Structures are given as structure tokens and as C-alpha cells.
Amino acid sequence: MSWTVKLAASAAVALASVALAQEAPDDTASVATPFNSTTGLRLPSNPELFGTTLPTEVRATAIVNGTVITQTDIDQRLALLAIANGGKIPADQMQTLRQQVLRNLIDETLQIQAAKGEDIKVSAADIDKTVARVAGNVKQTPEQMADYLKGNGSSIRSIRRQIEGEIAWQRLQRAKVENGVSVGDDEVKAVIDKMNASKGTEEYRVGEIYLSATPGNEAQVAENAAKILAALKQGGSFVGYARQYSEASTSAVGGDLGWVRPEQLPAPIAAAVLTLKPGSVSDPIPVPGGVSIIALQDTRKILTADARNAVLSLKQVSMSFPKGITREQAEPTVQKFAAAVTSIGGCGGADKLAADFKGEVVQSDGVKLRDLPAALQEMMLPMQVGQATRPFGSIDEGVRTLVICGRDEVDPTAPTFDQVYSQLNEARVNLRARRYLRDLRRDAVIDFR
Incomplete structure (x- = not known):
């Protein structure tokens, strides 16, 4: 579940700092060298071990x-993750998820503590505003959402804690x-x-989960990646998994790298992108x-006209059916709705259509055509202002x-x-923020109980 929404800029700006972060997880870029990443530690090749064996499973509390x-x-954050991904967590993934959630909570705690150390306060009113917005997005009041979360093993406190961490970190x-x-x-x-020189060349909207x-x-790590991929192929939310698992600076925005060209990406990723179709995962x-x-x-193609870049103002008219109704029982009403849609008479007729079928109207401005599902994009590309799409949806979730x-x-x-300037600055800030969090981890005193 995403508590903040970030719209990627329409400009295709080089995300060089993101690529650098992948190639060099710390401050130093990867360099051709006969040594590996442990060289500076001078580790013995056959170490003798002292003390007692560490537990292989960390389930207890931590003090940060x-x-x-x-x-x-x-447990409540795990339940929140399950809700965000539309179901229960498979048993074979539970321990991996538990470890990741604990790491996320440790980072969240460090971020809140660091903000307080700089006399940065996040008030209850600040959190209330975001909670109300999140609840509104799912057509609930904060109280209704709190009851829903409690009934599904989570709590409003868990959401408030995550919101506090995000606001404090920002x-x-x-x-x-x-x-x-x-x-x-000059940058x-x-x-x-460079963009003007690249006019007409192909670029790609890419998301990444980096471990x-x-x-x-x-x-x-390879086993964890395989489990994440399996969950994604079963319909899991890429944005949700990126927020919870990805260790790149883009995790806060669901792994979104924005619009990039292959040459802006590390070579292995660029090669994979060229083999994928929109909507697929590597x-x-x-x-x-x-x-x-x-x-x-x-x-898309850089600086080239594309009808899918159109920005739309829309009205959605939707009607619902009683629970338990069969498709055969609903079909006559659907057919009447479809016939009425063809003569809706523009946006001015949306309210009457909704009233006739006891439905509701939702208005939305600034909708990018290319952000709509592919089937709707194809249908709406040739449509003019005042026209309505063919009805779509399902009997269970409503026809609209x-x-x-x-x-x-x-x-x-x-x-x-x-x-x-804004996007370059943001990419640079994200890279430095990642390094800042790394330093907070290094300095933290963490006791596992």
C-alpha cells in the first residue's frame, strides 16, 4: 500500500546517479581489480570460530x-503487507518477509530518531491528514479503515508509524x-x-527491485529474488514489493526509474529491458x-508526437449489482446500460445516466491516456470529447x-x-539519502532479543 504518490516527470532525463548507485553500493564505483569486496577486511581463509552459534531464525524483538x-x-506490518498484496502470505515466504519487515522497521526507527535528533517534529495532525487521504482513497473514513485493519491482523497504529517515518525522512x-x-x-x-540530439529514439519506463x-x-539473495519473482508472476504488486524489498534509492517510489534509454542503464539491465514487452517482468x-x-x-519515442500522451478529463459512471446475482440475471441490465451509454449526450448526461441505473459518478482530471489499462487506451485513442467507452468491468466489482x-x-x-534541473537534483538527493541511511545503520546500537 502506498502512502505517498509520486508522479514521474514527463521529461526523459538521465538517471545516471541511479545507475551509479547500482554499480557501486557504497561510495566507490566498481573498478576492474583482482581483489573482491572483502579484501580490505583481511579475513583468514580458514577462520576458527569462537562463542556460541547464532540463531538462524530471528523472531524476537529488537532494540534500536x-x-x-x-x-x-x-506481525502487524506483515499483515499490512498481505493486505496491500491482496491476500495471505505463502507459508514458505513468511520467514523471508519477516526478516525484511524487521529490517524495514529498523530503518524506519533510525529515520525517526535521526529526525528528532535534528529537532524535526512530525505532529499528530500531520499524520492525521495523510491517514484521512489514504482512507479516502479506498472510500472509507479513518475509523472504518482502522476497523478493517484490525479485522485483518494489522492496526491503524502500524500505518501511522509508517507515515511518521516517511514524513520524518522527507x-x-x-x-x-x-x-x-x-x-x-552546464549539466x-x-x-x-542530449535529448534534442536523441529525438525519435526509443526510451523505456522501467521499474526495479534491487537486492x-x-x-x-x-x-x-538469489533464493529471495526467486520468491519475489514467483509472487509477481502470480499477480503480486511490483510497486508493493519494490517498496518493501528493494534496497535502491527508488524503493520509496515503488522502484520507478522513470523514462530511461538503454545506454543510461547498467549493461545487464539494458540487455534485459530490450527483450521485455510492456507489462512484463524479467x-x-x-x-x-x-x-x-x-x-x-x-x-515511447523521445520528443515525438504520441497520441497516448494526451491528458484527459474524465467522468466515470458506474453501477453495481446485489451480491450473489448471476451473470444471466445481470445481463439484461448490462445491455440496457450499454445501450444508454451510446446516447449519453456528453459529460452533461453522465449524472442522468447514473441516476437512471442507481449508480455513481466520479470525475477525474489530469488523467494521462498512457496510464490507463492497455485495452482502454486502444478504445479511447480515436474517441472524441463527449464520447463514452463501451461498458467494462465485472458483475462482482461493477460495470462502468x-x-x-x-x-x-x-x-x-x-x-x-x-x-x-528538478529531476537531476532529485536523483542526486536520493543517492545521498541512501548513503546517509547507510551511515545511520553503521552507527546504530541494535540489540536483538
């Missing part, structure tokens, strides 16, 4: 710089990270010039420092139609200086 993470915290980044980042005018100009690995845990890809799973969301109230075509020109 004095702040307790309880087993209830872990404010801490602005205070401690963004002020130290600079983007030169921005170079990106714009770091060391020589000592490569097998475990097998785990070995990359320097770990493995990545790539999702290809869409393709979309009416086009406005359509603005997007000028395929290069992005503005400010747009490019």
Missing part, C-alpha cells in the same frame, strides 16, 4: 538505540541532504542538448553488488463507462530548464 520493536510491530532529507546538493547550469544544458548481495549471502539479473528484477511498464470531458494533446518538445 533504545527504541523497542516488538513482535506485534512485525523532512530530514530537505534539512540535511538537499542543502548539500548542487546541479550546475542541465548538457541533458537538454544487494555479498559473496557470503549470494545464494540466500528474471533476476546479476548486477555488480547484487541482483535486480526489472519491470518494463511502457515505451468513461466519458471524455476534455482532451489536451501534449506538445512533444524538450522539457524546460527547471524540469530537468
Whole structure:
């Protein structure tokens, strides 16, 4: 479940810093060398072990710089993850997920503590606003959502804690990270010039789940990646899994790398992207420092007119059916609804159509045509303002139609200086924020109980 929504900029700006983060998980870029990542530790080739064996399964609580993470915290966050992915967690994935949730809660705790250390406060009112927005997105009040979460093994407290962590981390980044980042005018100009020179070439909207690995845990990471891939192929949310598992700086935005060209990506990822079709997911890809799973969301040509870039103003008219009704029983009403849609009379007739079928109307502006499901894109490409789509949906979830109230075509020109500056600056901030969190982990005192 995503508590914050981030829209990727329409400009195709080089995400060089993201690629660098993948190639060099720490501060140093990968360099051709006869040594491996453990060289600096001077480890013996046949070490003698002392003390007692560490437990292979960590299920207990943890104390992070004095702040307790309880087993209830872990269980409720696991339940939240299950809700976000539409069902129960398979038993064979439970322990892996439990470990990842604990790591996430430790990071979250460190972020909240670091913000408080800089006198950055997140008030209850700040959290209330986001909770209300999240509840509104699922057409519930905060109280109704709290009851729903409790009935499914989670709690409103778990959501509030995650929201507090995200707000605290965002404010801490602005205070401690963004002020130290600079983007030169010449860098921005170079990106714009490169885009103009690349006009007409193909670019790709890519998502990534990145898992770091060391020589000592490569097998475990590969196993985790395989389990994530299996869950994705069974319908799991790529955005949800990226938020929970990915160790790249893009995890907060569901792994979204934005619009990129193959040459902007590490070679193994670029090769995989070229073999994928929109909507498909790659097998785990070995990359320097770990493995990545790539999702290809869409393709387009740089600075070239594309009707799918149109921005729409829509009204959705939907009607629902009583629980337990069969398709045969619902079919006559669906046919009447479909006939009425053909003579809706533009957006002005949407309210009457809804009233006639005891349905509801939802208006939405600023909808990008290319963000709609593929079947709807194909149907709506030739449609004009005032026309409605054929009814779609299901008997169980409701049948609906979309009416086009406005359509603005997007000028395929290069992005503005400010747009490019903003995205370059953001990519650089994300990289520094990742390093900042790494330093917080290194300095933390964590006691597992």
C-alpha cells in the first residue's frame, strides 16, 4: 500500500546517479581489480570460530538505540503487507518477509530518531491528514479503515508509524541532504542538448527491485529474488514489493526509474529491458553488488508526437449489482446500460445516466491516456470529447463507462530548464539519502532479543 504518490516527470532525463548507485553500493564505483569486496577486511581463509552459534531464525524483538520493536510491530506490518498484496502470505515466504519487515522497521526507527535528533517534529495532525487521504482513497473514513485493519491482523497504529517515518525522512532529507546538493547550469544544458540530439529514439519506463548481495549471502539473495519473482508472476504488486524489498534509492517510489534509454542503464539491465514487452517482468539479473528484477511498464519515442500522451478529463459512471446475482440475471441490465451509454449526450448526461441505473459518478482530471489499462487506451485513442467507452468491468466489482470531458494533446518538445534541473537534483538527493541511511545503520546500537 502506498502512502505517498509520486508522479514521474514527463521529461526523459538521465538517471545516471541511479545507475551509479547500482554499480557501486557504497561510495566507490566498481573498478576492474583482482581483489573482491572483502579484501580490505583481511579475513583468514580458514577462520576458527569462537562463542556460541547464532540463531538462524530471528523472531524476537529488537532494540534500536533504545527504541523497542516488538513482535506485534512485525506481525502487524506483515499483515499490512498481505493486505496491500491482496491476500495471505505463502507459508514458505513468511520467514523471508519477516526478516525484511524487521529490517524495514529498523530503518524506519533510525529515520525517526535521526529526525528528532535534528529537532524535526512530525505532529499528530500531520499524520492525521495523510491517514484521512489514504482512507479516502479506498472510500472509507479513518475509523472504518482502522476497523478493517484490525479485522485483518494489522492496526491503524502500524500505518501511522509508517507515515511518521516517511514524513520524518522527507523532512530530514530537505534539512540535511538537499542543502548539500548542487546541479550546475552546464549539466542541465548538457541533458537538454542530449535529448534534442536523441529525438525519435526509443526510451523505456522501467521499474526495479534491487537486492544487494555479498559473496557470503549470494545464494540466500538469489533464493529471495526467486520468491519475489514467483509472487509477481502470480499477480503480486511490483510497486508493493519494490517498496518493501528493494534496497535502491527508488524503493520509496515503488522502484520507478522513470523514462530511461538503454545506454543510461547498467549493461545487464539494458540487455534485459530490450527483450521485455510492456507489462512484463524479467528474471533476476546479476548486477555488480547484487541482483535486480526489472519491470518494463511502457515505451515511447523521445520528443515525438504520441497520441497516448494526451491528458484527459474524465467522468466515470458506474453501477453495481446485489451480491450473489448471476451473470444471466445481470445481463439484461448490462445491455440496457450499454445501450444508454451510446446516447449519453456528453459529460452533461453522465449524472442522468447514473441516476437512471442507481449508480455513481466520479470525475477525474489530469488523467494521462498512457496510464490507463492497455485495452482502454486502444478504445479511447480515436474517441472524441463527449464520447463514452463501451461498458467494462465485472458483475462482482461493477460495470462502468468513461466519458471524455476534455482532451489536451501534449506538445512533444524538450522539457524546460527547471524540469530537468528538478529531476537531476532529485536523483542526486536520493543517492545521498541512501548513503546517509547507510551511515545511520553503521552507527546504530541494535540489540536483538
